[in-house]
Amino acid sequence: xxxxxxxxxxxxxxxxxxxxxxxxxxxxxxxxxxxxxxxxxxxxxxxxxxxxxxxxxxxxxxxxxxxxxxxxxxxxxxxxxxxxxxxxxxxxxxxxxxxxx
Amino acid sequence: xxxxxxxxxxxxxxxxxxxxxxxxxxxxxxxxxxxxxxxxxxxxxxxxxxxxxxxxxxxxxxxxxxxxxxxxxxxxxxxxxxxxxxxxxxxxxxxxxxxxxxxxxxxxxxxxxxxxxxxxxxxxxxxxxxxxxxxxxxxxxxxxxxxxxxxxxxxxxxxxxxxxxxxxxxxxxxxxxxxxxxxxxxxxxxxxxxxxxxxxxxxxxxxxxxxxxxxxxxxxxxxxxxxxxxxxxxxxxxxxxxxxxxxxxxxxxxxxxxxxxxxxxxxxxxxxxxxxxxxxxxxxxxxxxxxxxxxxxxxxxxxxxxxxxxxxxxxxxxxxxxxxxxxxxxxxxxxxxxxxxxxxxxxxxxxxxxxxxxxxxxx
Amino acid sequence: xxxxxxxxxxxxxxxxxxxxxxxxxxxxxxxxxxxxxxxxxxxxxxxxxxxxxxxxxxxxxxxxxxxxxxxxxxxxxxxxxxxxxxxxxxxxxxxxxxxxxxxxxxxxxxxxxxxxxxxxxxxxxxxxxxxxxxxxxxxxxxxxxxxxxxxxxxxxxxx
Numbered sequence: 001x002x003x004x005x006x007x008x009x010x011x012x013x014x015x016x017x018x019x020x021x022x023x024x025x026x027x028x029x030x031x032x033x034x035x036x037x038x039x040x041x042x043x044x045x046x047x048x049x050x051x052x053x054x055x056x057x058x059x060x061x062x063x064x065x066x067x068x069x070x071x072x073x074x075x076x077x078x079x080x081x082x083x084x085x086x087x088x089x090x091x092x093x094x095x096x097x098x099x100x101x
Numbered sequence: 102x103x104x105x106x107x108x109x110x111x112x113x114x115x116x117x118x119x120x121x122x123x124x125x126x127x128x129x130x131x132x133x134x135x136x137x138x139x140x141x142x143x144x145x146x147x148x149x150x151x152x153x154x155x156x157x158x159x160x161x162x163x164x165x166x167x168x169x170x171x172x173x174x175x176x177x178x179x180x181x182x183x184x185x186x187x188x189x190x191x192x193x194x195x196x197x198x199x200x201x202x203x204x205x206x207x208x209x210x211x212x213x214x215x216x217x218x219x220x221x222x223x224x225x226x227x228x229x230x231x232x233x234x235x236x237x238x239x240x241x242x243x244x245x246x247x248x249x250x251x252x253x254x255x256x257x258x259x260x261x262x263x264x265x266x267x268x269x270x271x272x273x274x275x276x277x278x279x280x281x282x283x284x285x286x287x288x289x290x291x292x293x294x295x296x297x298x299x300x301x302x303x304x305x306x307x308x309x310x311x312x313x314x315x316x317x318x319x320x321x322x323x324x325x326x327x328x329x330x331x332x333x334x335x336x337x338x339x340x341x342x343x344x345x346x347x348x349x350x351x352x353x354x355x356x357x358x359x360x361x362x363x364x365x366x367x368x369x370x371x372x373x374x375x376x377x378x379x380x381x382x383x384x385x386x387x388x389x390x391x392x393x394x395x396x397x398x399x400x401x402x403x404x405x406x407x408x409x410x411x412x413x414x415x416x417x418x419x420x421x422x423x424x425x426x427x428x429x430x431x432x433x434x435x436x437x438x439x440x441x442x443x444x445x446x447x448x449x450x451x452x453x454x455x456x457x458x459x460x461x462x463x464x
Numbered sequence: 465x466x467x468x469x470x471x472x473x474x475x476x477x478x479x480x481x482x483x484x485x486x487x488x489x490x491x492x493x494x495x496x497x498x499x500x501x502x503x504x505x506x507x508x509x510x511x512x513x514x515x516x517x518x519x520x521x522x523x524x525x526x527x528x529x530x531x532x533x534x535x536x537x538x539x540x541x542x543x544x545x546x547x548x549x550x551x552x553x554x555x556x557x558x559x560x561x562x563x564x565x566x567x568x569x570x571x572x573x574x575x576x577x578x579x580x581x582x583x584x585x586x587x588x589x590x591x592x593x594x595x596x597x598x599x600x601x602x603x604x605x606x607x608x609x610x611x612x613x614x615x616x617x618x619x620x621x622x623x
Contacts, residue, residue, distance in 0.1 A: 001249035007272050007565050008147045008161070008600045011247040036246035044231035044318045055317050057231025061238035063135070064219040064355075081238075082136065149542035149599070151502040153520050159504035159540045161599060272564060286467040291498050292543025294470025299618045301581030306468050403501070444499040444521035 002040050019089040034080035034091055035061065035068050046070050046080060047094040070094050105131045105180075107416055108196050108209040110187045110358065113141020114402050115394025116215035117169040118409025119416070124179040126417035126424035131207070132179070133198055135186040140166030141217055142237065143402060145244040147272070148265055151290075155437050156403035163244075165402070190214075192362045194389050211389045211416050214359060215409065218352035218373065218395035223257060226312035232319035236266040236349035243273050251345025255322055256280045257310055258349035261401070264293035266349060267302060277302050278341055283309045283327055290446075310346070311338060319346055352399045362387050371453030373399035378457055382415040383408065391416060398457075400441075400450055407438040471579045472497055477614055481549065482528045487613075490533025490550035490559070494524045496543065508540035535559045535593075539601035549613065556613040557590070562602045566621060568592055575620040576608045585612050587619050 003011055014029040021038065028037030035046065035058050045055040046068050058068035063082040072078040073090050076098025080091070107123050109116045112134030124130045138144055146162020157165045173179055182200065189197035196207045220235035222228070232251065234242075236258070239250045254275055256267045259282035267277045280297065285307050287294045294304060307327045314321040326337035353374045356366060365378040365386035376398055383391045393412040394405035411434045417424050424430060442450050466472050472495065480493050494505065494514065499521045506516040506524055513530035514537060516522050533548045538561050548559035568574055568589040576587035591605035608616045 061241040298470040
């Protein structure tokens with residue numbers, strides 16, 4: 001659900017970025033955050049709550065609320081709403097407190 | 102330890118305006134901004150702003166950000182650090198920063214905390230479902246990243262932000278099914294409300310969200326009417342099918358850094374919650390640490406800018422320096438700020454500021 | 465009522481319209497019903513026809529005789545609360561602010577909408593002005609039957 005035409009803003013075509021979500025190859029664009037790229041793909045569940053395993057998405061989108069934590073390139077608790085998408089990133093839904101290896 | 106005359110934490114409208122007047126007064130300034138862009142919340146505001154010429158009235162928010170940033174160009178005594186998060190604030194005016202994995206320490210002679218505000222939340226059943234976003238998040242998604250938050254949305258809250266973001270959603274082609282407001286009257290400017298009504302969007306006052314419905318994401322919302330005691334009226338429930346819910350129920354000052362130094366704070370609902378107590382020059386109870394903008398009380402960007410310009414000038418005095426137009430600019434911005442608060446929409450702020458300054462002597 | 469619904473009353477609306485004789489020439493209708501700290505309408509008028517004064521919280525007042533209906537105030541109101549109105553033969557001709565897609569095209573027939581968002585009539589698109597100075601707020605000249613003078617406020621595309 002990307003905006004193409006807008007009465008005030010212009011959204012120029014950007015460079016495609018290939019990345020992985022849950023082991024599947026997907027695409028985003030340069031300038032996306034991980035969360036916005038996933039949202040554009042229709043992926044809204046970013047993690048599951050620790051005790052009750054409830055689906056969680058982002059809330060504030062600017063790094064204040066910690067709802068958007070995911071495991072990126074093996075690193076947990078990455079605030080995906082403020083982390084820019086990079087080529088080849090491996091993004092996984094976080095299901096626990098996060099294990100640092 | 103790196104020395105600086107003034108460190109401004111936060112590169113939003115208030116911080117940028119403070120940087121301008123302070124730098125012009127000959128002070129060695131550093132602005133530390135956690136995101137990769139300056140401009141704070143202005144960068145996603147696509148609507149034209151109110152106020153007068155000094156607040157860049159009729160200019161779109163993102164253009165105001167551009168103006169404030171341009172104002173800081175070619176100032177040799179001004180350093181800007183982006184993608185840098187202040188992680189520690191100390192009463193001896195030491196600021197510690199996390200930047201590119203490095204931990205850097207600064208010794209300042211004065212500090213301005215201009216960290217703005219964060220969105221409040223609303224308690225209701227299933228409020229943690231994906232698809233429930235703050236109004237700022239919706240603006241960020243749409244206006245910065247060009248991604249639609251949903252196709253069928255309900256907006257909770259009819260303050261200026263709720264009304265403006267609803268209009269922006271409509272501009273992006275989203276169907277805003279209704280704006281829901283718990284109070285009996287619309288909170289924001291009526292011109293914003295009128296714009297929305299023309300577009301056929303109902304504003305349901307005395308209504309709130311009872312619960313969100315959905316399994317992996319929001320699929321519907323149950324609204325309920327409220328009586329004069331703000332209690333839900335049984336039997337008035339109605340269900341709306343939506344794919345996103347936008348919560349716009351107010352902002353809370355981000356004063357948390359000041360808790361690190363035990364600055365005096367007070368709970369003042371009119372200003373948005375816990376706020377640092379500051380004197381008439383915006384200085385906190387900790388000498389040398391000042392606060393301006395939403396971090397010291399929720400208002401509009403216009404006030405944040407005026408407060409920013411003023412705090413830069415007050416810091417100049419504090420450091421024994423002077424802006425070439427110190428007295429005339431102080432008078433201009435103090436008058437403008439007072440005027441912005443003079444109408445009916447300023448009443449709440451004035452009450453809040455009175456509560457803050459109870460027992461304080463006027464400088 | 466405005467506070468609960470966002471819709472001004474008939475009396476409030478009528479109070480902003482000059483008499484029908486004055487409307488032989490186009491005149492600005494300033495639908496700003498609240499004391500908001502704001503004055504770009506006043507500062508953008510080249511004929512000093514909009515009065516606010518030093519205290520910018522005051523609602524703007526139109527000095528009807530000075531207003532030429534040039535429409536410069538229309539895109540400068542951040543609340544999009546100003547339209548230009550004129551009575552031409554049996555039509556009410558308006559210049560309204562418009563910030564949506566699709567943009568109307570001259571000659572098209574769009575819906576004419578009232579302040580409650582209800583379709584009330586057909587609206588002919590006579591002219592569309594969108595200069596850089598307007599900063600993305602188009603000014604659309606629209607004709608509706610004269611009887612809708614006090615009801616019409618904006619257009620909506622026919623699907």
